[in-house]
Amino acid sequence: MPVDGIVMKSIRSELNRDLAGGKLERIIMSDRHTIVLYFYNRGRKSQLLLGSNPSLPELRFGENLKLKSLNPPPAFLLTLRKYLQGARLLAVDAPPYERILDFTFETMDELGDLSEKRLIVEFMGRVGNTILVNRSGVIHTALRHVDHSVNRYREILPAHPYVAPP
16 A cells, blocks of 8 residues: 555554553564564553665554564664663654654663654655654664765764755
């Protein structure tokens, strides 16, 4: 089924209903384009698969996704675990008419203070990406790094500001 901004809005509503307020217990990468988030919310465990494969972007939500993690874990996965594992999902947002989901998490930083992180998943075919940013919109890491030689409009690199796709 083709996914557009209208479908993404209903997906956002369903994810907010089922996952908002839940704890992110575990994160794995089943392949080099796909992450799986394991949530615990209201006495229920569930998994959310987010794939930004250029040829087949996908999103699956369920309770029994049987997937194995890549071994050894890639640097992207280790960074996600560092910043998001144990975090609480505050909300899922979808910009109007865009194929983007924006997950806002509340987590503890190195000093024990509450901090917000955003996991932005762009389901856009060959330019799709998964990006972790801080509250100020500065990129921590991305699944695919993009510099100015590839895209003049926006760079997706650590320590650069996140710019939404045009």
